[in-house]
Amino acid sequence: MGSITLRQVSKVFGEAKVIPSIDLEINDGEFVVFVGPSGCGKSTLLRLIAGLEDVSGGQILIDGKDVTHAAPAERGLAMVFQSYALYPHMSVRKNIAFPLKMAKMEQSAIDKKVEAAARVLNLTDYLERRPSQLSGGQRQRVAIGRAIVREPSAFLFDEPLSNLDAALRGTMRLEISDLHHQLKTTMVYVTHDQVEAMTMADKIVVLNRGNIEQVGSPLDLYKSPRNLFVAGFIGSPKMNFIDGAYAQSRSARTAGIRPEHLGLSKDSGTWRGTVKVAEHLGADTFLHLDVDGIGPITARCDGEFGAYHGDTVYMTPDESKLHRFDDKGLAIRG
Amino acid sequence: MARNVTTRHKVTATVFAWIVALIIFFPILYTLITSVKTEPEAIAGFSLIPSGTFENYVTVQTQRDYFKPFMNSVVLAVGSTILALIIAIPSAWAMAFSPTKRTKDILMWMLSTKMMPAVAVLVPIYLMFRDFGLLDTRIGLTVMLTLINLPIVVWMLYTYFREIPGEILEAARMDGAGLWQEIVYVLTPMAVPGIASTLLLNIILAWNEAFWTIRLSTTNAAPLTAFIASFSSPQGLFWAKLSAASTMAIAPILILGWFSQKQLVRGLTFGAVK
Numbered sequence: 001m002g003s004i005t006l007r008q009v010s011k012v013f014g015e016a017k018v019i020p021s022i023d024l025e026i027n028d029g030e031f032v033v034f035v036g037p038s039g040c041g042k043s044t045l046l047r048l049i050a051g052l053e054d055v056s057g058g059q060i061l062i063d064g065k066d067v068t069h070a071a072p073a074e075r076g077l078a079m080v081f082q083s084y085a086l087y088p089h090m091s092v093r094k095n096i097a098f099p100l101k102m103a104k105m106e107q108s109a110i111d112k113k114v115e116a117a118a119r120v121l122n123l124t125d126y127l128e129r130r131p132s133q134l135s136g137g138q139r140q141r142v143a144i145g146r147a148i149v150r151e152p153s154a155f156l157f158d159e160p161l162s163n164l165d166a167a168l169r170g171t172m173r174l175e176i177s178d179l180h181h182q183l184k185t186t187m188v189y190v191t192h193d194q195v196e197a198m199t200m201a202d203k204i205v206v207l208n209r210g211n212i213e214q215v216g217s218p219l220d221l222y223k224s225p226r227n228l229f230v231a232g233f234i235g236s237p238k239m240n241f242i243d244g245a246y247a248q249s250r251s252a253r254t255a256g257i258r259p260e261h262l263g264l265s266k267d268s269g270t271w272r273g274t275v276k277v278a279e280h281l282g283a284d285t286f287l288h289l290d291v292d293g294i295g296p297i298t299a300r301c302d303g304e305f306g307a308y309h310g311d312t313v314y315m316t317p318d319e320s321k322l323h324r325f326d327d328k329g330l331a332i333r334g
Numbered sequence: 335m336a337r338n339v340t341t342r343h344k345v346t347a348t349v350f351a352w353i354v355a356l357i358i359f360f361p362i363l364y365t366l367i368t369s370v371k372t373e374p375e376a377i378a379g380f381s382l383i384p385s386g387t388f389e390n391y392v393t394v395q396t397q398r399d400y401f402k403p404f405m406n407s408v409v410l411a412v413g414s415t416i417l418a419l420i421i422a423i424p425s426a427w428a429m430a431f432s433p434t435k436r437t438k439d440i441l442m443w444m445l446s447t448k449m450m451p452a453v454a455v456l457v458p459i460y461l462m463f464r465d466f467g468l469l470d471t472r473i474g475l476t477v478m479l480t481l482i483n484l485p486i487v488v489w490m491l492y493t494y495f496r497e498i499p500g501e502i503l504e505a506a507r508m509d510g511a512g513l514w515q516e517i518v519y520v521l522t523p524m525a526v527p528g529i530a531s532t533l534l535l536n537i538i539l540a541w542n543e544a545f546w547t548i549r550l551s552t553t554n555a556a557p558l559t560a561f562i563a564s565f566s567s568p569q570g571l572f573w574a575k576l577s578a579a580s581t582m583a584i585a586p587i588l589i590l591g592w593f594s595q596k597q598l599v600r601g602l603t604f605g606a607v608k
Contacts, residue, residue, distance in 0.1 A: 052507065052508070073507065073511070077508070078508065081505060083499060085499065085501040085502045085504065086502075087520055087523075087524070088502075089524055102509055102511050150509070
C-alpha cells in the first residue's frame with residue numbers, strides 16, 4: 001500500500017510563503033510527477049512528504065495514517081536524490097545494504113536482498129566498487145537500489161536525472177518506468193522537464209508559485225489545459241498565444257494553438273508568415289515565423305517540408321484544436 | 335594563452351624558494367649544529383663547524399631524565415587532542431548542519447578567545463588551578479591544552495563538515511539512521527581526512543605550547559617545553575646542552591610532521607583549492 005494524502009499543507013520559510021496551501025490525493029501504485037519551473041515549490045513539497053522539512057500547517061497522511069510529525073525513517077518512504085547522495089566511503093554493496101543495516105536486519109537476509117536488487121538493476125558486477133568508480137547512470141542505479149531494498153510504500157524521486165547527459169536520461173527514464181511496472185509501488189517524481197513528466201506520469205501535478213495549477217493525466221493536460229500557465233508549460237515547443245482581433249473574433253481574450261496544429265503550405269492558407277529560424281531535427285522541423293497581423297508563431301512540420309530562413313510559408317490553424325482563454329487566463333470550455 | 339614560463343624563470347624561482355626555505359630552516363639547523371659543539375665552542379660566536387661531540391646528549395639524558403618530560407608531552411598532546419575532538423565533533427556537526435542565526439557569532443566568539451593575549455588571564459587561571467589542585471598535574475595541563483586549542487579544532491572541523499553535501503545526511507536519515515548512527519556511520523568516515531589533519535595539527539600545537547605548560551607545571555607534569563626552558567637557569571646559560579635538549583624535543587614532532595606532511599597539506603588546503 002502507498003497512498004499519500006496532503007490536506008491543506010503549507011510551508012513558510014521566514015517571510016516567504018513557499019507553499020500557501022495544497023490539497024492532493026496520490027493513489028496507491030500511481031506514478032505522479034510534480035512539474036513546474038524552478039522555485040515553484042515542487043522539491044519543497046516532496047521534502048515535506050519525505051519529512052526532511054517540517055510543515056508549517058496542514059496534515060500529511062500515508063495509507064490513512066497521520067505522519068505529519070513523524071521522522072523521515074518512520075514514514076516508510078524511500079528517496080532518490082538529484083546528486084545521488086551515495087555514501088562515498090562505502091562499496092556499492094554497503095550502500096545498498098545501509099538501510100537494511102539500520103533496520104537491524106540479519107546479515108544473511110541483507111545479502112539476499114542486496115543481490116536481488118543488484119540483479120534487477122544490472123549492478124551485480126559492480127557490488128564491490130566504490131561510487132567514485134561508477135558512471136553517472138550506474139550511480140543513479142545504486143541510489144535506486146538503496147531505495148528498492150527497503151520495500152517502501154512509496155518512492156520519492158527529486159530530479160534524479162538532471163545530472164545525466166541527454167542520451168542517458170532517455171535510457172534511465174525508460175528504466176524507471178519499467179521499474180514502476182515491475183514493482184507497482186507508488187512513485188512521486190519531481191522534475192522541471194515536461195518531457196519527463198509527459199512520458200513517465202500516470203498523473204501530472206503542475207505547480208506554480210507553490211500552488212497547484214492543474215492535476216491530470218499527461219494527455220488531459222495536453223488536450224485541456226485549465227489555464228494559460230499549464231497551456232504554456234505542457235507541450236514542446238510551447239503553445240502559441242495570440243491576442244487581439246483574432247482572439248476577439250473567437251470570443252476570447254487569448255487564443256492558443258499548438259505548433260503541431262498548424263497546417264502548413266507553401267501556396268495558400270489563413271496566415272502568411274516569413275521564416276525567421278528553421279530548426280531541422282530530422283523527423284520534424286520547427287519553424288519560428290513572423291506572421292502578418294499576428295506576430296511571432298512557432299510551427300511544427302514534417303522534416304521533409306523544406307522551409308528555410310527568409311521563405312514565405314502559409315498556415316491554417318486547426319480550429320477544432322484551438323484553445324480559448326478569458327481575461328483571467330482561464331480556459332473557456334465548449 | 336598559457337603563461338610563458340622560461341627555464342630562466344624556473345631556475346630563479348627555484349633558487350629563491352630554496353633561499354627562503356633555508357632562512358626558515360636555519361634556526362633549527364643552527365640548533366642541531368650547536369648541539370654537537372662543546373660549551374666553550376657554543377659561546378665562542380657564530381660558527382657552522384662543530385667539533386662533533388655527542389657529550390651534550392649524554393649529559394642531558396643522564397643529568398635530567400629526558401624520558402619523563404617526553405612522556406608528559408606525549409600524554410598532554412595526545413590526551414588534549416582526543417578530548418578536543420570528542421567535544422568538537424558534535425559541536426561542529428551541530429553548527430554545520432543545524433545552523434541557527436547565531437552560529438556565525440558563536441564561531442567568531444570562540445575564535446576571538448584566541449586573539450586574547452594569554453598573559454591577560456594568567457593570574458585567574460593560575461589561581462583556579464591552585465584552588466582545584468591542578469597545578470603540575472597531567473590532568474590539569476591536558477584540560478588547559480584542550481581548552482586553548484578547542485576553538486581552532488571546532489573551526490577546522492566546521493569547515494570540513496560544511497564540505498559534506500547535506501543530501502548525503504538526508505539520505506542517511508531517510509535510510510533510518512538516527513542522529514548517532516548518522517555521525518558514526520556516515521559523517522565521521524566521510525570527514526576522516528579532515529579529522530586526521532585536525533588531529534595532526536592539534537598534536538603539533540599542543541606539543542609546542544610553551545606559555546601555559548611552563549607556567550602551570552614544575553616537575554611532575556612538565557613536558558619537553560618546560561624541559562628546554564630549565565636549561566636557562568640562574569646558574570647560567572648552557573647553549574650546547576640547551577640545543578641538545580631542544581633537538582630532542584623537536585625531533586619527535588618533526589618526524590611526525592615529515593611523515594604526515596601530505597595529509598597536513600591536503601587538510602589545510604581542503605576547500606580552498608577544491
